[in-house]
Amino acid sequence: MNQYDFHCHSSISDGLLLPQDVVQRAFDRGVKVLALTDHDELSGLAVAREKAESLGMTFVNGVEISVNWGKHTLHIVGLGVNPDTPLLCDGLAHIRSGRTDRARKMAEGLAKVGITGAFEGALPYAENADMIGRAHFARFLVDKGHARSMQAVFKKFLVPGKPGYVPHIWASLPESIEWIHAAGGLAVLAHPGRYEMGKKQMHELIEIFTRFGGDGIEVATSNHTLDLVGRFARLAEEFGLWASVGSDFHGTGHYGDLGTFPALPSYCRPIWEALHVGLPDEVVDETDEMPQDLLN
Ligand code: AMP
Ligand code: MN
Ligand code: MN
Ligand code: MN
DSSP states (O other): OSSSOOBBBBBBOOOOSHHHHHHHHHHHHOEEEEEOHHHOOOOTTTHHHHHHHHTTOEEEEEEEEEEEEEEEEEEEEEEOOOTTTTHHHHHHHHTTTHHHHHHHHHHHHHHHHTSSSSHHHHHGGOOOGGGGGGGHHHHHHHHHTSOOOOOHIIIIIIIIISSOOOOOEEHHHHHHHHHHHHHHHHEEEEEEESSSSOHHHHHHHHHHHHHHTEEEEEEEEETTTHHHHHHHHHHHHHHHEEEEEOOBSSSSTTTTTTSSSOOOOOTTTTTHHHTTOOOOOOOOGGGOOOOOOHHH
């Protein structure tokens, strides 16, 4: 269990719980410092912050920006962003638009392999219809029995080369960093172990990310093995980047639960130091003070 979790989703994007319920669950699981990082959306932050503060937690405004890098889709997490920043808000609105058209095309692709009505089927899974995406289709397809798990359904239908995959034009890598910096935040390369690229290309990506001003790497996340944690911890050191942590919680059955991921190696420079956030102050029990008469 970890007290810091800087990556999770609510139903504002493709998580299953409302923002305030994500916060309550994090609190119940012992998380003390939480960032909500919905995909390309900031509208859950205000209610999540209010809930976190009412529970005495420390809250960090976050976002996870979708990015095209060559043939790859990358995710860049922004931490400590001011949600009232026009450059960030306008950039996100731009990349969000077109999700509905993309979803219709995804449904056309699925219809070609005999799965009809997938757009209408997936839509009710998206609390926020404008944010419809692959996770909503995945839940529909699993519930209809087309695959047994989220992992399996992606592999079979929703990754490049499969019938339900439709590419989209997201932000560029430098744009994502620029928007986050304009909003006063830190840019973190999310879940690097999940990208399908060899070691040489990963090294090149981190070098370019650093050159564009990127600030951190998500070293510990729920589907990084200990080997991957070690590898990305060393890369963070090599490039002078902060080490971030987060579950990428979306709801049960989809990645890990809040606060659950491997610990950072002790030599890492944790990103909470750069964000200047810490665990809420411990309550000092005044009865622990030495009685005056014993001091004399
Ligand atoms: P989209 O933004 O519509 O392309 O959807 C991307 C989302 O799909 C990610 O944020 C994850 O929630 C989910 N996702 C992508 N690949 C996988 C996978 N292999 N297994 C489970 N979920 C995945
Ligand atoms: Mn997601
Ligand atoms: Mn992601
Ligand atoms: Mn995520």
